[in-house]
Amino acid sequence: MGYDIERGFWIVIETSPFPPRVHEYYPKLVSCDGRLFMLSVSWCEGDGQIGQRNKAVRKLWELDLLYLTWTEVSVHPDAPMDWNATFVADKNLIFGIEMFKIFGQVVDFFTTCNVSDTKMNWGYISRNHMAHELDASSCMTKSLAVLHL
Numbered sequence: 001m002g003y004d005i006e007r008g009f010w011i012v013i014e015t016s017p018f019p020p021r022v023h024e025y026y027p028k029l030v031s032c033d034g035r036l037f038m039l040s041v042s043w044c045e046g047d048g049q050i051g052q053r054n055k056a057v058r059k060l061w062e063l064d065l066l067y068l069t070w071t072e073v074s075v076h077p078d079a080p081m082d083w084n085a086t087f088v089a090d091k092n093l094i095f096g097i098e099m100f101k102i103f104g105q106v107v108d109f110f111t112t113c114n115v116s117d118t119k120m121n122w123g124y125i126s127r128n129h130m131a132h133e134l135d136a137s138s139c140m141t142k143s144l145a146v147l148h149l
Contacts, residue, residue, distance in 0.1 A: 015068045019061050025083055032089035032115050036063040038070065039087055039096070041080040056080055060094070060113065060120065074120040078109050090146035092116040095125075097144050 002013050021027060025041035037060055044055045058076035063069070082098035089095070092115050099108040110125040 013068065015063060015070060017069075019059070019070045019072070022056055022080075025058075025080060028085070028087050030087050030089045030094055032094050033092040035115065036065065037061065037073075037089075037094065037115070038063070039076070039085075058085070073115075074113060074122065076111065077122050077124075078111070081107075084140055084142070086142055086144045088144050088146060093146075095144060095146060096122075097142060099142055 002011050003009070004011055019038070019040055020042045021040040022042060027038050027040040030037045030039065039058055039060055041056055041058050044057055056079065058078070058080040059072050060074040060076065061070040062073045064071060076096070078098060080098075081102065082100045085096060085098045087094055087096045094113045094115060096111045096113075097108065098111075099106060101107070109127055111122045112125055113120055113122045
């Protein structure tokens, strides 16, 4: 579903085919730079490389608004450990935060992807910066906002 702000009503957007995903991870939609993206977790296709088969990855997909088809445009560098990862967009950047508890510690990753760059690689803003100050409940209740000062 999408809401047409100019006309003031909801519209149905049907896409085909829907990208494959691991069902325990819900896809996240992000509107960025006039484009629609989706982050989803799926299994790597077995391409013969050692360590690449049977590995879950978080992929970034872009919706072609003319043909209503999804195209994979990037792969997030971290293994998808956080079922509740949060993503927001500002201008041409997508920001993501993942926090999860592992081996008794809260671990966090704060990443960004520039969608105007042809490579659309993800980069780290910080890793494990706030984790020592947070408890495990923060992993479920986190939120993210971009503020220009």
